[in-house]
Amino acid sequence: MARIGIAGAGVLGRLLAWWLARDGHDVTVFDPADGPLPPVQGRVAPALGRPHAAGFTAAGMLSPLAELDGAEPAVARLGWRSLPLWRAIGQRLREGGAPELVRTEGSLLLAHGSDRGSAQRTLARLSAVAEAPAPQPLDAAALRELEPALAPGLLAWLLPGEGQLLPRESLQALAEQADGVRWRWDTRVEAVHPGRLQLADGSGFAADLAIDTRGLGARPEVPLRGVRGEVVWLHAPGVRLQRPVRLLHPRHRVYLVPRPGERIVIGASEIESEDRSPVSLRSALELMSAAHSVLPELAEARIDHLETNLRPACADHLPCVEHAPGLLRINGLFRHGWMIAPALVQDALAAAGWARNGESPP
Numbered sequence: 608m609a610r611i612g613i614a615g616a617g618v619l620g621r622l623l624a625w626w627l628a629r630d631g632h633d634v635t636v637f638d639p640a641d642g643p644l645p646p647v648q649g650r651v652a653p654a655l656g657r658p659h660a661a662g663f664t665a666a667g668m669l670s671p672l673a674e675l676d677g678a679e680p681a682v683a684r685l686g687w688r689s690l691p692l693w694r695a696i697g698q699r700l701r702e703g704g705a706p707e708l709v710r711t712e713g714s715l716l717l718a719h720g721s722d723r724g725s726a727q728r729t730l731a732r733l734s735a736v737a738e739a740p741a742p743q744p745l746d747a748a749a750l751r752e753l754e755p756a757l758a759p760g761l762l763a764w765l766l767p768g769e770g771q772l773l774p775r776e777s778l779q780a781l782a783e784q785a786d787g788v789r790w791r792w793d794t795r796v797e798a799v800h801p802g803r804l805q806l807a808d809g810s811g812f813a814a815d816l817a818i819d820t821r822g823l824g825a826r827p828e829v830p831l832r833g834v835r836g837e838v839v840w841l842h843a844p845g846v847r848l849q850r851p852v853r854l855l856h857p858r859h860r861v862y863l864v865p866r867p868g869e870r871i872v873i874g875a876s877e878i879e880s881e882d883r884s885p886v887s888l889r890s891a892l893e894l895m896s897a898a899h900s901v902l903p904e905l906a907e908a909r910i911d912h913l914e915t916n917l918r919p920a921c922a923d924h925l926p927c928v929e930h931a932p933g934l935l936r937i938n939g940l941f942r943h944g945w946m947i948a949p950a951l952v953q954d955a956l957a958a959a960g961w962a963r964n965g966e967s968p969p
């Protein structure tokens with residue numbers, strides 16, 4: 608059994624804590640948040656007095672093929688490997704009392720007829736993950752059978768095996784079911800060194816392995832920038848949407864994701880800014896107009912709330928992993944955090960010499 612200190616309780620920090628504790632290690636997690644629960648919906652970070660993990664704001668799409676619209680094949684491969692890992696993790700958490708967190712019934716890639724050329728270019732990129740099934744073109748009848756509420760006349764492809772998870776509920780379940788983990792909330796880590804976490808109050812925490820998953824809080828030790836993302840939550844009673852939908856759009860990678868309680872999440876802008884202020888009028892109009900164009904029944908939906916957050920990104924938009932004796936850093940997951948987290952954790956632990964036996968999560 609090793610003594611492990613983790614700086615950061617976002618997606619990576621909680622997944623690592625749950626994973627390593629189940630492997631029998633003594634784990635302590637430090638985070639400046641005031642507790643494990645999600646922030647109040649619709650409240651932006653400045654209103655809370657401190658930033659909250661980007662994973663709370665994410666839509667939770669597990670869509671490695673659809674992400675090839677703008678991501679490198681290496682990211683998509685990590686995402687494809689993560690799908691069965693998430694299914695296994697979701698099942699473990701459900702056995703512990705969590706709701707159904709993960710669904711993999713496929714996702715839809717949509718385009719308006721005027722964007723046919725863009726759609727073909729995107730589809731050509733999807734062959735980069737040879738182990739994944741090919742997109743299935745859907746005619747009007749097949750699309751209507753799968754998702755009858757979608758607008759007629761759309762170009763559509765089913766991406767088999769893709770899916771979604773519930774981010775807020777998953778973060779909460781990972782914290783609640785990380786048996787034996789000590790959570791040091793309201794505690795900021797100033798620096799992470801091999802075998803030691805330096806806390807903001809001047810004290811330190813010695814560990815056999817110090818893990819840094821602080822997102823933007825890891826600067827300047829990790830060269831990162833924040834990329835602003837905005838999402839819209841709608842309450843849409845009676846609007847049926849079973850699968851995540853990605854719309855090829857001139858300005859945004861627009862997605863619509865169904866959530867429990869007759870909610871639909873629309874996102875996500877991608878703006879080169881570290882502004883954490885509320886969602887802009889322009890983004891809200893563009894996202895909602897694009898969503899309405901493919902799901903007309905949203906006209907009578909009610910705007911539940913809007914959220915904004917910053918995604919930690921490296922210069923090349925690829926995740927950055929650094930390891931040395933007694934040290935592991937994982938960061939820069941950009942817009943792919945939930946999608947690639949399990950496979951990235953698996954690879955990072957193996958590279959650092961902390962691999963466990965077997966490929967499945969504990």
